[in-house]
Amino acid sequence: MSKKTAVIRFIIALAxxxxxxxxxxxxxxxxxxxxxxxFGYLALGVTLFWLVLIPVNxxxxxxxxxxxxxxxxxRQEYYLSRRDEAINDLPRTVRKMxxxxxITECYSALLLLSGLFVAFAIGVGNTTxxxxxxxxxxxxxxxxxxxxxxxxxxxEGYTDPADYPVLHSLAHRAAALVGMDGSIRxxxxxxxxxxxxxxxxxxxxxxxxxxxxxxxxxxxxxxxxIHEFAHLTKDGNPSDKExxxxxxxxxxxxxSLTSLLNILFxxxxxxxxxxxxxxxxxxxxxxxxxxxxxxxxxGNPQSAVNALAKTNYYYLFDKxxxxxxxxxxxxxxxxxxxxxxxxxxxxxxxxxxREAFWRELLMHEIQPxxxxxxxxxxxxxxxxxxxxxVSLPDEEGAFRAECRRAVxxxxxxxxxxxxxxxxxxxxxxxxxPLAVVESWRASNTDPTxxxxxxxxxxxxxxxxxxxxxxxCDRIIEHTQNVWxxxxxxMVKGTILLTRYDKAGIDHIYRAIELNKNYLxxxxxxxxxxxxxxxLQEELDIYREKAVELQQNYEDEYRHTGELNASDRLARDDMxxxxxxxxxxxxxxxxxGKIKRIYLVRKIISDTFFSSVFVAEFKKDTDEExxxxxxxxxxxxxxxxxxxxxxxxxxxxxxIGSILKRVNGCVVYDAKTQ
Numbered sequence: 001m002s003k004k005t006a007v008i009r010f011i012i013a014l015a016x017x018x019x020x021x022x023x024x025x026x027x028x029x030x031x032x033x034x035x036x037x038x039f040g041y042l043a044l045g046v047t048l049f050w051l052v053l054i055p056v057n058x059x060x061x062x063x064x065x066x067x068x069x070x071x072x073x074x075r076q077e078y079y080l081s082r083r084d085e086a087i088n089d090l091p092r093t094v095r096k097m098x099x100x101x102x103i104t105e106c107y108s109a110l111l112l113l114s115g116l117f118v119a120f121a122i123g124v125g126n127t128t129x130x131x132x133x134x135x136x137x138x139x140x141x142x143x144x145x146x147x148x149x150x151x152x153x154x155x156e157g158y159t160d161p162a163d164y165p166v167l168h169s170l171a172h173r174a175a176a177l178v179g180m181d182g183s184i185r186x187x188x189x190x191x192x193x194x195x196x197x198x199x200x201x202x203x204x205x206x207x208x209x210x211x212x213x214x215x216x217x218x219x220x221x222x223x224x225x226i227h228e229f230a231h232l233t234k235d236g237n238p239s240d241k242e243x244x245x246x247x248x249x250x251x252x253x254x255x256s257l258t259s260l261l262n263i264l265f266x267x268x269x270x271x272x273x274x275x276x277x278x279x280x281x282x283x284x285x286x287x288x289x290x291x292x293x294x295x296x297x298x299g300n301p302q303s304a305v306n307a308l309a310k311t312n313y314y315y316l317f318d319k320x321x322x323x324x325x326x327x328x329x330x331x332x333x334x335x336x337x338x339x340x341x342x343x344x345x346x347x348x349x350x351x352x353x354r355e356a357f358w359r360e361l362l363m364h365e366i367q368p369x370x371x372x373x374x375x376x377x378x379x380x381x382x383x384x385x386x387x388x389x390v391s392l393p394d395e396e397g398a399f400r401a402e403c404r405r406a407v408x409x410x411x412x413x414x415x416x417x418x419x420x421x422x423x424x425x426x427x428x429x430x431x432x433p434l435a436v437v438e439s440w441r442a443s444n445t446d447p448t449x450x451x452x453x454x455x456x457x458x459x460x461x462x463x464x465x466x467x468x469x470x471x472c473d474r475i476i477e478h479t480q481n482v483w484x485x486x487x488x489x490m491v492k493g494t495i496l497l498t499r500y501d502k503a504g505i506d507h508i509y510r511a512i513e514l515n516k517n518y519l520x521x522x523x524x525x526x527x528x529x530x531x532x533x534x535l536q537e538e539l540d541i542y543r544e545k546a547v548e549l550q551q552n553y554e555d556e557y558r559h560t561g562e563l564n565a566s567d568r569l570a571r572d573d574m575x576x577x578x579x580x581x582x583x584x585x586x587x588x589x590x591x592g593k594i595k596r597i598y599l600v601r602k603i604i605s606d607t608f609f610s611s612v613f614v615a616e617f618k619k620d621t622d623e624e625x626x627x628x629x630x631x632x633x634x635x636x637x638x639x640x641x642x643x644x645x646x647x648x649x650x651x652x653x654x655i656g657s658i659l660k661r662v663n664g665c666v667v668y669d670a671k672t673q
Contacts, residue, residue, distance in 0.1 A: 013140035017119045020135070024123025036125055043121035046114045047134060050264065057266035064270060072551040080369065083282040090286040094238045097279050101242050104268050108142075111264060115139050134260075141261025153199040157413075158185040164406070166399045170218070171206055174225035177298050178233050180204070188410050190340050192314035196228040198240060204232070210410045212311060213403040214344040215351075217393035220307035223299050230294035237287050239279070246276040284372040292374075292382055301383040309362070309390050312376045316358050317347050319498065322463050324350045330430035335422040340411045348392060355390060364534030368527065433458035446474065449639040450585075452484035456491050469495050483639045486515035490522060497529045505529070505538065512549060516557040517638065519549060560610040560647045563602070563655055569662050572601040572611050578642055582613075583668050589632045593621045597668035598659050602647065611644055613637065614659065616651035618670075626650065 028036060070078065086093040115138035122135070161168045164186065171184045182202030192211040199205050206228065213221070230236040249269045252262065262269075295304045317324070324346050329339065336342065362376045373379075380388065393400060418425070436458040440447060447455050452475055459468035468491065475488040489511035496504030508522040523546050530539040559567075579599070586597060598614040615633065617626050630650065637646040649655055659665055 009140060009143045013136055013143055016116075016139050017136040020116050020119035021123035024120040024125075026123075028124035031124065039121040039124045043118045043125075046118050049114070050134070050138075050260075053264050057263060057268075060267035061270050064267060068274070072554065073547050076369075076547065079278070079282065082278060083285070083369075086279070086283040087286045087289075090283060090290070091238075093279065093283055093286075097239060097242045097276065100272055100275055101245050104245065104272050107268055108265075111138065111261075112142050115142070137260045138264075141258040153203070153205070155185045155187075155205070158187045158205075161186075164402050166218075166402050167208070167406075170222050170399075171225055171229075174222060175204070175229045177226060178230045178236075178294050180229050180232060188406050188413075190410050190414060192311060192318075194224050194228055196231060198232055204229075208406070210340060210403075210406045211314065211344055211347065213406050215310050215348065215392060216307055216403070217303075218397075218399040219300060219303040220310070220393075221399075223295055223301075223304035224307055226295050226299045227291045227304070230291040231287070233294075236291050236294065242276060242279075246273065249273055281370075281372075285374055288373050288379075289382060292379055296383055301385050302388070305380050305383055305385040305388045306390060308376060308379060309359075309388050312362055313351060313355070313358050313390065314347065316354070316361065317350055320350070320354070321346075322465065322498070325463075328430060328463055330426040333426075335415060335419050337415050338411050339414060341407050344407060351390070351392070361532060361534075366531045366534055366536060366539060368531045429461060433461040437462060437464065446478070447471075447484075449484045450636055453487045453635050453639065456487060460491065465495060486511045486518060487639075489514065490518050493522075494525060497525060500533065502529070502533065502535065502538065505542075509545070515638065516553055519553050519557075523549065556604055556608050557645075559604045560602070560645055563612060563614075563647070563649055563658060565658055567658070568603040569612075569658070570601045570603060571662055571664055572599050574599065574611055574644075579667060582636070582640070585636050586615075586633055586668070590629050591625060592670075593617050593625055593629055594668070595670050596651070596666055598651070598665045599667045600659065600662045600665045609645065610647045612647045612649065614649045614651050614655060616656075 024039075028039070031039075115135040119135040119139075159167070167186055168184065171186060175181065175184060182204060184204045184206055187205065187207045189207050189209050190211070191209040193207070193209045194212065195207045197205045206225075212224075216224070232240075249265075249272060252258070252269075292304075295301055325343075329336070365375045365377065367375050367378060374382070380386075395404075436454055440451070440455050452471075456468060456471060459465075459471065472488040472492040472495075475484050476492065489507045493504035493507030493511065496502075496507065505526050508518070508526055511518045512522045523542075526542050527539070527546065529535075530542055583597065586594065594615055595618045596616040598612075598616070600612050600614075602610045602612050604610065613633070615630065617629075630648065634648050637648060640646065
């Protein structure tokens with residue numbers, strides 16, 4: 001929040017509080033002493049009510065959080081049961097959210113009115129102005145809570161309807177077909193998606209991906225627009241007000257002037273955010289099905305399925321893009337002026353070569369449990385279509401001319417936005433990785449454990465897949481670099497899965513077994529692959545393994561990534577040669593930025609602990625330099641040949657107060673070196 005906004009809110013809150021006090025003083029002029037005292041007692045009662053609400057919210061919030069501490073399997077079962085409820089009876093699910101919103105709003109109204117009443121009662125009793133601080137704080141907090149409602153959306157970067165009359169006409173036709181009217185603005189975006197959002201009472205922000213426009217005919221786009229506008233109907237996405245309340249809560253300010261109100265909403269806000277987030281996760285499939293039903297009722301299901309096939313093909317193309325794009329984006333010394341057009345042309349070529357394979361994948365795909373959209377074949381079935389065709393559109397006519405123009409205009413916009421930063425981007429994404437690779441090639445030796453991950457990452461960034469895979473194989477096969485093998489297994493497995501080779505699954509499981517840092521990334525890759533390939537047997541095994549691995553991580557390894565006042569800490573008895581080696585490495589790469597290094601042992605269980613390093617940087621260290629040094633330290637610890645769990649944190653005031661409990665935890669001080 002800007003200083004200007006804070007001052008304006010302060011003035012408004014002060015004005016409202018003063019007005020209530022003045023009104024109370026004016027109306028209370030002729031009131032007898034007994035009535036005046038009554039107002040005073042009521043104001044005192046309301047103030048005591050606020051004081052009671054503070055511990056009630058704190059305790060209720062803590063108890064609610066504790067009630068949600070379920071095992072991985074319990075959480076999974078809870079989520080699936082809520083998803084089934086939403087699919088089977090979406091109106092009932094929505095009614096529950098609406099009821100929760102009403103309860104939250106009624107509670108809000110009660111608190112606001114109580115604040116206004118106390119300010120009024122202060123005026124009636126002609127009480128000293130200092131007593132008005134409590135209602136002032138409350139009213140100030142409410143202004144902050146309501147401020148998102150007052151934000152005006154700026155349609156910057158949106159198309160001029162005069163430049164794209166056909167696209168705008170299609171959008172208005174689709175909106176009218178599902179019973180929507182109002183102002184529609186179109187934003188062209190450089191991808192293959194479409195989305196819509198309501199802005200204000202009767203304005204709509206429609207985003208259209210130009211890569212998708214490049215391959216759609218007019219009727220196919222029209223079906224997509226029907227689907228998008230159907231999301232905004234009462235039946236298609238009946239949660240507009242619920243979403244706005246969710247946005248208000250998650251965007252709320254938290255400072256000294258709003259802290260009172262935030263505490264009073266501690267429980268209700270946590271409850272509402274959790275329930276709304278869960279609602280969006282579990283109801284998304286049902287909401288998408290309702291939007292598709294609008295096409296079934298009012299549109300052309302066959303054209304819709306043809307368009308959906310193209311959107312799904314683009315998703316598969318993105319996964320394979322490295323196989324289809326010959327030159328690295330940052331290889332040219334000058335920024336390309338036609339990057340989107342080039343990508344569109346590459347997709348058109350890939351479509352001709354890969355369409356049969358992609359079609360086979362879509363026909364065997366399994367619905368992921370966490371998916372927000374039904375998979376293609378389920379949507380095709382729901383639309384009553386048994387087959388589909390995918391062809392490039394005829395380029396004749398005003399519609400196709402606008403689509404081509406959309407691609408060109410987006411290319412120009414991207415060029416203007418990135419031309420000044422391209423050299424810096426190229427340095428980070430191409431020049432530096434290339435220097436790492438060329439240095440290694442010139443050395444003609446196998447990389448050390450510390451060199452392996454940066455080298456693999458550089459080869460991956462450059463798209464040197466064959467060389468990368470050969471390096472992974474050497475690291476996996478040669479035991480002298482065994483501590484770099486988790487990353488090698490992860491990269492090798494990812495390469496194989498990209499080629500649709502299920503042998504990559506075992507490599508990723510091995511990476512997770514050796515290094516729990518790959519748990520989330522690895523499990524996501526395996527689950528997505530099994531669903532995409534229709535591997536039901538492997539998927540069943542994966543789901544059981546995922547529960548076991550995630551639970552093990554939560555029970556022990558999760559705690560290695562946090563440092564809290566409640567942790568069991570002690571001095572670490574790390575062997576001196578190991579510690580000296582780590583510190584020597586840190587000094588060799590710290591660029592003179594580190595002030596101190598701390599080391600403590602975090603005891604997680606009777607059989608498991610982590611050696612925790614904390615790096616304290618000098619005051620003049622910029623964020624980029626600190627992150628660069630930390631990445632190198634993390635890589636060193638993550639590939640260290642010791643059979644020991646390491647953790648790494650950056651020093652701050654909170655962590656400093658925790659470290660004070662352990663005597664002798666400073667293991668490096670730049671002043672003494």
